[in-house]
Amino acid sequence: MLFQVENLTSGYGKIDVVRDLSLHVDDGEHVGLFGPNGHGKTTLLRTISGLIETKAGKVTFQGEDITNLDARKIVARGLIHVPQGNQLFPRMSVQENLTLGAYVARTDKHKSSNFEKVFSLFPRLKERLTQRAQTLSGGERQMLSIGVGLMGMPELLILDEPSVGLAPIIKEELARAIAEIAASGVTMIVVDQDVELLLGICERLYLIEKGTVSLETADVSQVDQAEILEMYFGKVT
Amino acid sequence: MSLMDQLNKYRIGLAIIGLVAFLAVPFVITDKLLIHLAILGMLYAIVASNWDLTLGYAGVFNFAHLAFFGIGAYTSGILAVKAGVSPWLGILAGGATAALASVIVSIPAIRLRGIYVALLTFACSQLVLLLLLSQPLITGGQQGLTGVPQLQIGDFRFRESPFAHFYLVGFLLLCSTIFLRRLVTSDFGLSLIALRDFEEYAVARGIPLAQQRLLAFLLSSIFPGMAGAVYAHFLIVASPDIFGFSLTTLLLSMVLVGGVATIYGPVFIGVVMTYVSELMASSAWMSDVFGISRGPVRFMFVAMLIVLTMRFFPGGVWGLINQLSSRVRKQKQAAADQHT
Amino acid sequence: MSLEAIVAIIAGGLVSGSLYALMASGLSLVWGTVRMFNFAHGALVMVGAYSAWYMSNRGGLAKALQPLGKSIIESSENSGALGGLLLPLGEWLVSMRGGFGLVLGVPFAILCCGLVGYVMYVLLVKPFVGKPGADLVVIITTIAGASFMQNGVQVIFGPRYKQLDRILTGPPLQVLETAIGLQEVLVIVLTPVALLLLHFFLKHSKLGMAIRAVAQNDDFAHLVGINVGQIYPLTFVVSSILAGLCGVMLGGLFFILPTMGAQELLFAFVVVVFGGLGSLPGTIIGAYVIGFIRESSAYIFSLYWAPVVLFATLILVLIFRPRGLMGGEES
Numbered sequence A: 001m002l003f004q005v006e007n008l009t010s011g012y013g014k015i016d017v018v019r020d021l022s023l024h025v026d027d028g029e030h031v032g033l034f035g036p037n038g039h040g041k042t043t044l045l046r047t048i049s050g051l052i053e054t055k056a057g058k059v060t061f062q063g064e065d066i067t068n069l070d071a072r073k074i075v076a077r078g079l080i081h082v083p084q085g086n087q088l089f090p091r092m093s094v095q096e097n098l099t100l101g102a103y104v105a106r107t108d109k110h111k112s113s114n115f116e117k118v119f120s121l122f123p124r125l126k127e128r129l130t131q132r133a134q135t136l137s138g139g140e141r142q143m144l145s146i147g148v149g150l151m152g153m154p155e156l157l158i159l160d161e162p163s164v165g166l167a168p169i170i171k172e173e174l175a176r177a178i179a180e181i182a183a184s185g186v187t188m189i190v191v192d193q194d195v196e197l198l199l200g201i202c203e204r205l206y207l208i209e210k211g212t213v214s215l216e217t218a219d220v221s222q223v224d225q226a227e228i229l230e231m232y233f234g235k236v237t
Numbered sequence B: 001m002s003l004m005d006q007l008n009k010y011r012i013g014l015a016i017i018g019l020v021a022f023l024a025v026p027f028v029i030t031d032k033l034l035i036h037l038a039i040l041g042m043l044y045a046i047v048a049s050n051w052d053l054t055l056g057y058a059g060v061f062n063f064a065h066l067a068f069f070g071i072g073a074y075t076s077g078i079l080a081v082k083a084g085v086s087p088w089l090g091i092l093a094g095g096a097t098a099a100l101a102s103v104i105v106s107i108p109a110i111r112l113r114g115i116y117v118a119l120l121t122f123a124c125s126q127l128v129l130l131l132l133l134s135q136p137l138i139t140g141g142q143q144g145l146t147g148v149p150q151l152q153i154g155d156f157r158f159r160e161s162p163f164a165h166f167y168l169v170g171f172l173l174l175c176s177t178i179f180l181r182r183l184v185t186s187d188f189g190l191s192l193i194a195l196r197d198f199e200e201y202a203v204a205r206g207i208p209l210a211q212q213r214l215l216a217f218l219l220s221s222i223f224p225g226m227a228g229a230v231y232a233h234f235l236i237v238a239s240p241d242i243f244g245f246s247l248t249t250l251l252l253s254m255v256l257v258g259g260v261a262t263i264y265g266p267v268f269i270g271v272v273m274t275y276v277s278e279l280m281a282s283s284a285w286m287s288d289v290f291g292i293s294r295g296p297v298r299f300m301f302v303a304m305l306i307v308l309t310m311r312f313f314p315g316g317v318w319g320l321i322n323q324l325s326s327r328v329r330k331q332k333q334a335a336a337d338q339h340t
Numbered sequence C: 001m002s003l004e005a006i007v008a009i010i011a012g013g014l015v016s017g018s019l020y021a022l023m024a025s026g027l028s029l030v031w032g033t034v035r036m037f038n039f040a041h042g043a044l045v046m047v048g049a050y051s052a053w054y055m056s057n058r059g060g061l062a063k064a065l066q067p068l069g070k071s072i073i074e075s076s077e078n079s080g081a082l083g084g085l086l087l088p089l090g091e092w093l094v095s096m097r098g099g100f101g102l103v104l105g106v107p108f109a110i111l112c113c114g115l116v117g118y119v120m121y122v123l124l125v126k127p128f129v130g131k132p133g134a135d136l137v138v139i140i141t142t143i144a145g146a147s148f149m150q151n152g153v154q155v156i157f158g159p160r161y162k163q164l165d166r167i168l169t170g171p172p173l174q175v176l177e178t179a180i181g182l183q184e185v186l187v188i189v190l191t192p193v194a195l196l197l198l199h200f201f202l203k204h205s206k207l208g209m210a211i212r213a214v215a216q217n218d219d220f221a222h223l224v225g226i227n228v229g230q231i232y233p234l235t236f237v238v239s240s241i242l243a244g245l246c247g248v249m250l251g252g253l254f255f256i257l258p259t260m261g262a263q264e265l266l267f268a269f270v271v272v273v274f275g276g277l278g279s280l281p282g283t284i285i286g287a288y289v290i291g292f293i294r295e296s297s298a299y300i301f302s303l304y305w306a307p308v309v310l311f312a313t314l315i316l317v318l319i320f321r322p323r324g325l326m327g328g329e330e331s
Helices: A041-048 A071-076 A094-101 A105-121 A123-127 A138-151 A168-183 A195-201 A225-236 B003-009 B011-028 B032-057 B065-083 B087-109 B114-134 B164-185 B187-197 B199-204 B209-219 B222-235 B245-258 B264-282 B284-290 B295-312 B316-339 C003-034 C041-056 C061-078 C081-095 C101-128 C134-157 C182-204 C206-216 C218-223 C228-253 C262-275 C280-300 C305-320
Strands: A003-012 A015-025 A030-034 A054-061 A079-082 A156-160 A187-191 A204-209 A212-216 C173-175 C178-180
Touching (some): A015 A030, A015 A041, A041 A079, A079 C218, A094 A138, A138 A168, A195 A204, B011 B164, B032 B065, B032 B209, B032 B264, B065 B245, B087 C305, B114 C262, B245 B295, C003 C041, C003 C182, C003 C206, C003 C228, C041 C134, C041 C228, C061 C081, C182 C228, C206 C218, C280 C305
Parallel strands (some): A030 A187, A079 A156
Antiparallel strands (some): A003 A054, C173 C178
């Protein structure tokens, strides 16, 4: 098993947002997380990547305990978190952003081939190479955000809400790119509101509510998709 | 129940004891240096405790606070030296010009936030200094304004008696402290705290931010202005050193070490710090240890004290006393609870 | 206005602008990255000047080492092989009684400033990073730090003025019949070089890029693997080195004394506010603009009024454009 979260509890100050949550991801697997807003998905990811302290529980990656490790040490192991809201270095060029994506030492030798990979996936970024990140469109920023993540050569890539706020056409383009990354063999956790997008990429889904896993599907190819959608929307309303 | 509440129970008795003790000081302590330091200490205590109003209660870093003190000193000094105005009127004039200066500073300052307030007030205080230095004919320039007349009533000269300045400054400190304590426990004081701790909410509830900040600046400037005037007549000089980094640091340490947002802390620690730092500057062992330059060493000491306080006792001495007394009370309470 | 006056104002403006640019760029860098304002920055200028003096002047380290040199020579005459080995050292020390020169003085100043900057970060800034009201607290602790350093230097070196040796000696340069001192020319030429080095460091080196990354988005900086906790002290060190360079240049132009740097700090404040806090290009342009305003107002009004004009400018800028005239960008 590549990645495992056991009985994780975390939050801000005295308030626990994630409570006693467990999940796991196998090597080469693509796992989707979905669920209503404000129920701890982003907090979970921020805890996994070391931005928030773990109060209880354990996170294991590649067989080693990475609970409460510094964020940079987690990144150095290849657990790459692409945060929500297309976060970037706004006053740096596309190229500089991608270069910083390859900050950790283990990517040094593969920098140029990684650049090529990102450009073949998102040709638009190549066209905008010297442009400042803050001048890009919403879709381009999201592509860059993912591109920066790929430059870190992920062993496990975590995408937080990649499709949020994007126009349908751009969303489709992005979904294709993510599916392509998935097909290239990168293990992934994708968080999104759009269950259909997740179904196009992932083999397994977790429904997260009130800070914990409230539902876990078996292999989605074995399950009727409409059923899953019904489960989710039935629960929300 | 805090320490203050406990003291409040016996306030009248304590006030009388305090007053008698205070009046008795010049009779008991006949050392001229000690009395001199006490007067200086009380003047600094006035400046420091008024600074606490803006720094502690309003949460605004007003770098120009010492400038209010300096403006008071120069106003009264210049009026007396150049126009022959009575020092007593000069003291009032000092308070008035300081108040005017505070309004001028606060009008731009209230629109700004955090660091920008500090920068603006810093610039303002330097501007005042530069203006003073640029007019040596009136202000005495770099050397300061010398020949400031001392206070007198009829033929009675204040510098000739150990009592006169001591009682006068003590009275001023008492008025200032009562004024400040009244202020910070009033609705106005509470609104300042609300703005400091929860600005958006306080503004949403209708507290006028700009007006309250302006008032805080204004009300914190009057007593320092008057104290500055007394300072000039007491030392018979008004010096540009008032605007220097060293005095600012010393006064700042009184507010911080005493305890921000307490008023009493800076009042007491103001007097104590003056003693400690002046005695350090004049004590024999300091000069033995550090050779000729012992003056600078006390400012190094003060600087270390500030950093240590910020690091380990952000509540200052007063905060520490309150904390300890409430802990003792809790233990007593717990012990009492166990018995029942 | 005569031609000579115009040349003098331009030269003076370039000198002042250079000094302000070196100082203000450091302040701006720290503000942009750590979100703190370092009031001890002026004291670092002073540390730079004093350490350069101590290493280069014959009254400094060289003088202190004379007895050591002499005793090495004496003792080596009486001892065998080891003495023979040490003899050149002793002779060298004695021969250096004129001071070690600015060749060693400038690197020494850079080293000292970098070290002081790091210690300052650890003692005065680090304990408060991330706590509520930290920016206010750090103003206070750095003021205390400045006071400590100023008074400390006075204890060590005494209050008497010192002066750095001149790097270039010779008659002043004649530009359109106006004399410009060689030291001034050096400042005008070397500052852009230092600023270009800073530019390349920030733009192209890994650590420099990391500094900018942290300044722009520290959360994301964590996620690409930058050690943000290390970037803060690094920024302080870089900024302190710039202040130290400014001190070396100031020390070559004017007297060195414990309170030096305070006046320059004031102008640096004007500059960073003018150029927009945290924006480096804005700061550097602002520095030269302020330099010219200062020199021309000194010419038009008087030396005393120049700062008054500047502070009035600062206050107006703060009132009407608190983010800076250049539209300083804050993330």
